[in-house]
Amino acid sequence: MNLIELRNIHKSFEAHKALNGVSFSIPKGSIFGLLGPNGAGKTTSIRIINQIIAPDEGEVLFEGRPIRREDIQKVGYLPEERGLYKKMNIADQVIYLGQLKGLSKSEATHRCKQWFERFDLQKWWNKNVADLSKGMQQKVQFIATILHEPDLVILDEPFSGFDPVNAEILKEEILNLKQRGATILFSSHRMESVETLCDSLVMIHQSKVVLSGTTREIRQAHKSSEIELVFEGNTPDWMQGFSVAQTEDGNKVVLPMAEHSVNEWLQKALQSQLTIHSCRELIPGLNEIFIQIVQNSAL
Amino acid sequence: MRAIYLILSRELFVRVKTKQFWILSILGPVLMSAFIAVPIIIAKMDDSTQTIWVQDDAQLWKQQLPSREKLLLIPAPLKGQALIDSLAQDENLGLLTVTAEVFGKDPGKGLKFTSQSPMSLKVQDYLKENISKTVEDKKLEENGVSRAKLDSLKTPDFEFQSVKPEGSSQSSEKAFGLASVGSMLMYFFILIYGMQVLRGVSEEKSNRIMEVLISSVQPFQLMMGKILGIAATALLQFLIWIGLTMIVITLVLPAFLGDAAAGSANATPQSMSPDALSAMADVPGFLLVFFFYFIFGFLTYAALFAAIGSAVDQEQDAQQLTFPVTIPIIIAFVLAQTAVAQPHSATAFWSSMIPLTAPVVMMARFAYDAVAPWELALSMVTMVLSFVFFTYISARIYRIGVLMYGKKVTLKEIARWAFKK
Known part of the structure; x- marks a missing residue:
């Protein structure tokens, strides 16, 4: 079952074609990556799902039927450009934004308290945004995004501006949301930041979908069938x-699996009395896959 | 509706919680009352008695010198160097020398005042009046005419009375006060709070909270919520002003100033006299009309300000674009001055029919009872229509503007947004 489905979406701004026949579906309960470089059409896609703008052509389905205005209350959106009112205390803001998403005041207040405790923000309850560190502001914004327990959580570049510790907390919370049954849409131009989290993804380049599928499928399909061996000892x-590179970890060599299997290569290495540090099959990251695709499409 | 209500209350509460709101709420009435009170208070506080020695060589005053409260005139008790020494020592002492030239063509040549500090304007006015009267009396006497005879021959001072056909009359001084205060407040509130709408919208844009908001509510709801919230703030402030001014004028001032207020009433500016202000209480109809024009005038202008605010990234970029919106309201203020002078003129009539100038001008005309019921009705209908029209246009601009970043927008582009499909 898909929570959201985009079908053949076209959208132009003046002369610029922002989306050119984009289609993808987001399975319910999954973490979905919307990837692509800056200007590829990610934000436009998100705005269409958010019903901030309407597509010129094509349709958006929500739970299998055309999306309706009131579905907006089931979506939580953390935009890339974070923003809160500077001169309003943070608890009031979070409660206000929750109310705009349909919560009653008392319910919004109750949930806000719980989240503030969870993120250790209680003593900042009455402070203004300007008094908070950037990391705390990010947390507040995250709470505002998910306070109404949306079915779909859209996170645009969620990790930018987070230090490693807080990024880890955020990752945990995202996994919690998934466990609770929410569907998460990640948008990022930094492919590697989300590849470990995403169940499936779509890659947009120059207003078109260039790649889609589950993360595993995509990586398997693009593996280069090589192994990388790191060892110590005289090069046999x-x-x-093969070219042998000397690195801090030891000597590094890339061997093709077309000639021998991994086991056979290892056997050879052991027979040559090499000390083996590591041996792994080379599976490209999403970044490399993306670059590969862009280069191929440019040819 | 719930969304608009939520946005409205946020706008209202955030503003009411600020210090500026309360400073302005209290400062407004205080400044207004101060206009009235300060001259009176100054007059009252100046209670030192000034002494003037008079050397009356012209025999102007036959018997008694014209002393009065706080001003003592006595014949100069000293002469020569001793006199000069005394004048040099005492700041409050002056010497008035009167010579026969005071009866000539230029009486000023016969009057000399010697003192360390110049004579105060009030004392000058008083002595001038007294001296010219005394000189007149003397000349009348020489010509065998008595003062009483002259007075009986003169036409007394008079004032015009404006009379409505039905027969009731209204003092035109009261109407003048009401017209000036009404149109000035209208101008002031629309401009100040209209700019707040602009600032509020561009603040949401530069804060980047806009994107979150319009993914929760429709742009139109956001715009209307903001405009209505700020309108509510303005109305609240206005009510506070009326309330406080009433309290100050009816309770505080009389208690504070006592009978001095009556004595120095002619020192207060005409348009701000307590009489004119209390006239506001006499005319609930005026207040009703004021509220109507304020609400629809504000909503019309606020929609335009919101559209401008949505088109810019930063408030600073807005200045050029606000010009076409602030010009009509400034013109309206100028036209209102004409309407005060000639409430029945064609200029006054037409400018009270055109929705962008009507709110300010109508205050001036209405205060003079110069508006026929059909005129008022027609003007009110055009106000409502203009509110609908400008809100519609502005909402179209707003919806596109709030998503535009990083581009300096021209008026031409804004106009295109308004009529785009």
Whole structure:
């Protein structure tokens, strides 16, 4: 079952074509990555899902039927450009934003208290945004995004501005949301930041979908069938044809799996009395896959 | 509706919680009352008695010198160097020398005042009047005419009375006060609070909270909520002003000033006299009309200000674009001055029919009872229509403007947004 489905969406701004026949579906309860470089059309896609703008062509389905205005209350949105009122205390803001999403005042207040405790923000309850560190502001904004327990959580570049400790807390919370049954849409131009989290993804480049599928499928489909061996000892004769690089970890060599299997290569190495530090199959990251695709499409 | 209500209350409460709101709420009435009170208070506080020695060589005053409260005139008790020494020592002492030239063509040549500090304007006025009267009396006597005879021959001072056809009359001084205060307040509130709408919208944009808001509510709801919230703030402030001014004028001032207020009434500016202000209480109809024009005038202008605010990234970029919106209201203020002078003129009539100038001008005309019921009705209808029209246009601009970043927008582009499909 798909929570959201975009079908053949077209959208132009004046002469610029922002989306050119984009289609993708977000399975319910999954973490979904919307990837692509700046200007590819990610924000436009998100705005269409948020019903901030309407597509010129194509349709958006929510739980299998055309999306309706009131579905907006089931969506939580953390935009890339974070923003809160500077001169309003943070608890009031979070409660206000929750109310705009349909919560009653008492319910919003209750949940806000719980979240503030969870993120250790209680003593900041009455402070203004200007008094908070950037990391705390991010937390407040995150709370405002999910206070109404949306079915769909849209996070645009969620990790930018978080230090490693807080990024880890955020990651945990995202996984919690997933466990609770929420669907999460991640948008990022930094592919590697989300690849470990995403169940499936779509990659947009120049207003078109260039790649889609589950993260595992995509990486398997793009693996180069090579292994990387790190070892110590004299380079044996049979390695003559391969380039051996000397690194801090030891000597590094890339061997093609077309000739021998991993086991056979290892056997050879052991016979040559090499000390083996590591051996792994080379599976490209999303970044490399993306660059590969862009280069191929440019040819 | 719930969304608009939520946004409205936020706008109202955030503003009411600020210090500026209360400073302005209290300062307004205080400044207004001060206009009235300060001259009186100054007059009252100045209670030192000034002494003037008079050397009356012209025999102007036959018997008694014209002393009065706080001003003592006595014949100069000293002469020569001793006199000069005394004048140099005492700041409050002056010497008035009167010579026969005071009866000539230029009486000033016969009057000399010697003192360390110049004579105060009030004392000058008093002595001038007294001297010219005394000189007149003397000349009348020489010509065998008595003062009483002259007075009986003169036409007394008079004032015009404006009379409505039905027969009731209204003092035109009261109407003048009401017209000036009404149109000035209208101008002031629309401009100040209109700018607040602009600031509020561009603040949400530069804060980047806009994106979150319009993913929760429709842009139109956001715009209307903000405009209505700020209108509510303005109305609240206005009510506080009326309340406080009433309290100050009816309770505080009389208690504070006592009978001095009556004595120095002619020192207060005409338009601000307590009489004119208390006239506001006499005319609940005026207040009703004021509220109507304020609400619809404000909503019309606020929609335009919101549209401008949505088109810019930063408030600073807005200045050029606000010009076309502030010009009509400034013109309205100028036209209102004409309407005060000639409430029945064609200029006054037409400018009270055109919705962008009507709120300010109508205050001036209405105060003079110069508006026929059909005129008022027609003007009110155009106000409501203009509110609908400008809100519609502005909402279209707003909806596009709030998503535009990083581009300096021209008026031409804004106009195109308004009529785009």
